[in-house]
Amino acid sequence: MAMYRCILFAPGVDRKKITKAFSLDTDAVVLDLEDAVAISEKDQARSVVQEVINTEKLPPSFVRVNGVRTSHILKDLQAVVNPKVLGIMLAKAESGEEVRMADWLIGLLEEERGIPRGALELIPFIESTRGIEKASEIAAACPRVKRLALGGNDYTADTWTTYSEDGTELFFARSKLIVASSSAGIDPPIDTVCPFIKNIDSLRQDALRARKMGFQGKLVIHPAQIEPVINVFSPTAEEIATAQRIVAAFEEAEANGTGVIQLDGKMVEYPIVNRARQILSTVK
Template identity: 75%
Template sequence: MGLLRCLLFVPGTDRKKINKAFALNADAVIMDLEDAVAISEKHTARRVVSETINSSALPVTYVRVNAVSSPYILADLQAVVQQRLAGIMLAKAETAEEVRRADWLMGLLEEERNIPRGTLELVPFIESARGIENAGEVAAACPRVKRLAFGGNDYTADTWTTYSEDGSELFYARAKLIAASRMAGIEPPLDTVCPFIKNIDALRKDAHRARKLGFQGKMVIHPAQIEPVKEIFSPTPEEVAAAEKIVAAFDEAEAKGTGVIQLDGKMVEYPIANRARQILAAARELK
């Protein structure tokens, strides 16, 4: 699938916006059946999204469905479990049991439609204090879960605070998702959308914080947010050059039987060299 640095949300009811989103340069598109769709428009959104999956040349595409605890989950999955989709994002995931229920329903629908069971990815969308505290169990709930996603707007509402430009209220939740993902052996999580659509400077700072903590990418809600986010979650030329220098020096030392060296005044051992290799692998994917 490649790197998921930037994923663009689009309302499932709006064909024009969906078609525009597919033509933009995000790494993936998320068609939304949940918060971006009014309750009275749920049926319309399912129809539009289902028809889009069947009729369009899709980029990497996910659909966010409503929570397992909602009355909409079955109809959502029946409408969108199709082979051309990359996966399902499960809104308001709070427990491993909820994830396994969605996994079970997806498996039944895959079998019914002659899709190999387990084909579609399942991305739990963690949006509450309960979800954050259960993130380790959610991340390890089933083999479909390759990564978690963070919903910061719902999380701040749940914890009686507000999404601020300095992001201090999100630090614990973000750190918890990083640790939970590593403990489960899955990929780094996807960071929350930034609600400050017209404030690109705030977006950039928000994205830098998430990348520094270890997120692999960030979801966005406006085309103007795509390129800044992609840039921030891509290795810089300076990072690539430094990584190449580290790997070359460490490989040379290792060949001589040394597992730790000093390079440019800094200690380099296996963890540092391995991180440098990760940076170079990411850079190769983007060429």
């Protein structure tokens, strides 16, 4: 499975920032047609992103489109459904029905353009209380959905609070996305951007909280955030070595008919081994 430790947003209307984003060492880039673009600039942003997709060699890239309840969704998808992008990030996803609407529109455009139906991934961007409540149905809405993403700034505004450095206001929303993703059998979700651009220690602590809860990675909005986030979501040398020892010891025991062992004073059974294998699967 593709795992994204760090995904960088680039404003769809700004060609210079897009070019810069493409040159940076991040796992993927999101070309943004939604919040990073003023309403008066939506048409210009579509033109810029469409030109970039058609003329440049892309790194792993997604496009964030406006929500299905907006007047922008059809033009957005018409501009960006292209086999050169990995998929579409759907802003303001609030129900399984909305996700299936986007899936249907993308499918029609794929067929029209000779793209295998279902080729593009769809990442629902959940950023409201309604979306959090519907997280389970969103996660299971259609086969295109491989992972969810959390929008913390909109969510905290929706709950009459603010994004703080201790992150307590996001605990429930993060938990809902973790459980919804696991229940639907999709990959772990991607955590929200951290607004504290110049406070790298706060960013690191925020990322550590998300990783501990089970997120696969984090969205970022500034180049300075990339390296700290990638470091947090990459297994350490110690974690890799421990996972290798767990897998090796358990497989040897299993071959001899044993399903539970002790290693370094700890009980090791199938769930522990499965987690060790998950860690090893993320090593790049």
